[in-house]
Amino acid sequence: MSLSQSISISDSHPADPLRQFTKRVGVATLVLLGLWSLALWLTPYEPAAADFLNRLAPPSAAHWAGTDHLGRDIATRLLYGAGWSLGLSLAISLTGFVVGTVVGILAARSGPAGDFAVMRVTDSFFAFPELIAAVTFAGLFGPSTSNLVIALMVVSWMKFARLARALTLSLGESDYITQARLNGLSSRLILWRHLLPNILPSLLVLWTNSWSRTILSVSGLSFLGFGVQPPSAEWGAMLLDGKAYMQTAPHIMIFPGLAVLLAVMVINLTGDRLRDLMAGKT
Amino acid sequence: MKTLLIRFAGLLAVLFGITLITFTISYFAPGDKAEAIAHARYPGDFGIAPEVLQGIREEFNLDAPFFSQYTHWLADVMRGDFGVSYSSRTSVWVIFVDNLGETVTLTLTSLAIGLAAAFLLSAFAVRYPNTIWDRGAVIISSIGAAMPSYWLALLLILGVSVYLGWLPAYGTGTFAHLILPAATLAFWVMTSQTRLLRTFMLEAYNQPFIETLRLRGIPEREIFSRHVLRHSFVPTLTMIGLDMASLLEGAIIVELTFSRSGLGSLLAGAVLSRDLPVVMFLVMFFATAYVVINSVIDGVQHLCDPRNLKRAKAS
Numbered sequence: 001m002s003l004s005q006s007i008s009i010s011d012s013h014p015a016d017p018l019r020q021f022t023k024r025v026g027v028a029t030l031v032l033l034g035l036w037s038l039a040l041w042l043t044p045y046e047p048a049a050a051d052f053l054n055r056l057a058p059p060s061a062a063h064w065a066g067t068d069h070l071g072r073d074i075a076t077r078l079l080y081g082a083g084w085s086l087g088l089s090l091a092i093s094l095t096g097f098v099v100g101t102v103v104g105i106l107a108a109r110s111g112p113a114g115d116f117a118v119m120r121v122t123d124s125f126f127a128f129p130e131l132i133a134a135v136t137f138a139g140l141f142g143p144s145t146s147n148l149v150i151a152l153m154v155v156s157w158m159k160f161a162r163l164a165r166a167l168t169l170s171l172g173e174s175d176y177i178t179q180a181r182l183n184g185l186s187s188r189l190i191l192w193r194h195l196l197p198n199i200l201p202s203l204l205v206l207w208t209n210s211w212s213r214t215i216l217s218v219s220g221l222s223f224l225g226f227g228v229q230p231p232s233a234e235w236g237a238m239l240l241d242g243k244a245y246m247q248t249a250p251h252i253m254i255f256p257g258l259a260v261l262l263a264v265m266v267i268n269l270t271g272d273r274l275r276d277l278m279a280g281k282t
Numbered sequence: 283m284k285t286l287l288i289r290f291a292g293l294l295a296v297l298f299g300i301t302l303i304t305f306t307i308s309y310f311a312p313g314d315k316a317e318a319i320a321h322a323r324y325p326g327d328f329g330i331a332p333e334v335l336q337g338i339r340e341e342f343n344l345d346a347p348f349f350s351q352y353t354h355w356l357a358d359v360m361r362g363d364f365g366v367s368y369s370s371r372t373s374v375w376v377i378f379v380d381n382l383g384e385t386v387t388l389t390l391t392s393l394a395i396g397l398a399a400a401f402l403l404s405a406f407a408v409r410y411p412n413t414i415w416d417r418g419a420v421i422i423s424s425i426g427a428a429m430p431s432y433w434l435a436l437l438l439i440l441g442v443s444v445y446l447g448w449l450p451a452y453g454t455g456t457f458a459h460l461i462l463p464a465a466t467l468a469f470w471v472m473t474s475q476t477r478l479l480r481t482f483m484l485e486a487y488n489q490p491f492i493e494t495l496r497l498r499g500i501p502e503r504e505i506f507s508r509h510v511l512r513h514s515f516v517p518t519l520t521m522i523g524l525d526m527a528s529l530l531e532g533a534i535i536v537e538l539t540f541s542r543s544g545l546g547s548l549l550a551g552a553v554l555s556r557d558l559p560v561v562m563f564l565v566m567f568f569a570t571a572y573v574v575i576n577s578v579i580d581g582v583q584h585l586c587d588p589r590n591l592k593r594a595k596a597s
Binding site: 116120121123124125127128129130131132133135136137139140141142212216219220223224226236239242243246247250253256257260261262264265268269272 | 308425572
């Protein structure tokens with residue numbers, strides 16, 4: 001097992017579909033990031049620059065997605081909004097990923113009593129639905145971007161802890177870990193060399209799921225007024241702006257919603273593909 | 283029996299953890315609680331005397347250390363005394379019961395419609411693989427998983443209320459007010475459950491006993507209705523339990539987007555007006571409901587599996 005492991009990790013098998021997929025996703029991400037920065041650089045508008053002569057203008061050659069109630073260019077705001085919506089949720093879900101994985105591995109390796117205690121704490125946090133925790137926290141401590149991020153981070157790690165614990169426990173009984181232990185490898189070496197590389201792919205699939213869910217939460221909470229506050233160009237906050245002008249200028253609320261839908265869908269499909277590839281491989 | 287006891291102890295520990303987390307949030311919430319109570323008691327009076335505030339602090343034990351306040355509050359909660367709303371000065375329990383109906387109506391209506399639709403869609407998808415039904419089910423469920431429900435709500439309002447003028451957009455009260463919110467939430471239920479039901483049914487089809495039934499000449503229709511459905515029932519039950527939280531979250535978003543009354547609007551209003559007793563009760567209610575529902579489903583699932591029944595009878 002450890003032999004085949006080292007082979008699949010090295011570059012000697014370019015036909016390995018999982019590796020190919022990872023490379024493709026990497027290239028696609030770089031291309032998208034490049035296009036995004038290019039667009040930010042090329043756009044003639046500022047995200048917060050009001051132009052009262054051009055309020056509520058429908059999409060045109062000058063304003064590809066029209067303008068909003070203050071005459072700001074919606075396409076430009078969508079570009080800046082990607083930083084808010086995707087960036088914040090990326091940071092939140094990565095925090096959950098790291099913290100949850102550490103907690104889960106600790107629980108699995110700390111004996112039955114410690115495991116029970118850690119997992120009941122995890123369950124207690126798990127009981128609070130994300131949105132309710134975030135509304136309560138951000139509402140009581142004052143709606144702001146930082147309070148939204150704190151609230152969502154606090155409830156982001158439990159799924160990772162559960163999965164990391166379950167995977168660690170089941171791997172701990174596997175033959176090659178026993179073999180490694182019998183060979184006298186230190187538990188730290190086993191953790192880094194054998195355990196982590198084997199549980200990471202499943203956690204990565206969960207992470208794509210968590211990232212896309214967090215995008216929905218961040219923009220949803222901003223839409224409800226508990227998150228990123230206008231005039232910041234977060235997609236949910238932009239939707240909130242558009243809600244009042246639905247009858248006269250529906251384009252204000254069409255594009256930000258479409259952006260959320262597309263972003264979440266792309267991340268979900270990537271995660272699904274990753275999961276399918278892993279299932280086919282093992 | 284022993285596993286049952288350990289599970290029960292775990293449930294109690296989690297419920298205890300929920301109260302601790304809830305209290306911690308409200309303890310550290312900014313703002314003077316005595317002032318909030320005073321403003322509720324003497325509305326319109328902006329120059330509240332320091333002695334009055336001090337009196338309130340003593341009455342509500344607000345100067346006591348964290349742990350002492352927590353145990354006092356916990357004792358009240360255990361006795362079923364959830365306190366009095368700061369803003370309306372009625373019992374939190376009464377306010378909760380007043381608002382519960384709207385949310386339950388919305389949630390159950392959407393759950394019933396969404397599940398029925400999901401069931402039909404996935405049954406067609408599995409019975410007729412590689413047809414438009416199958417592809418459609420997959421496409422709809424991946425769109426549904428990515429669809430922001432507040433945006434869907436706005437689109438429905440735009441199409442049905444603004445352009446067609448068929449249904450009221452905002453508010454509560456009549457049956458017409460329920461249709462759009464229920465449709466929004468039901469769409470989410472349908473898409474998320476179609477995805478799962480389809481997988482569970484396909485898994486059931488791949489079980490060896492299905493092949494045996496086929497060889498015995500059982501008609502395909504009966505195999506599906508008597509065996510595949512039953513087999514996919516247990517995992518579906520689990521997923522509904524796990525999705526309960528998302529369903530409640532969905533209900534809250536939908537309530538706020540459509541300006542409906544209900545627990546979601548109650549929570550948002552209470553949070554913004556710092557009505558701490560209401561906030562604490564609602565947060566605890568949602569968390570406890572989630573935990574209890576999942577424990578019950580765990581139990582039902584245990585009973586649904588014939589292997590466990592046999593074991594229970596043998597011992």
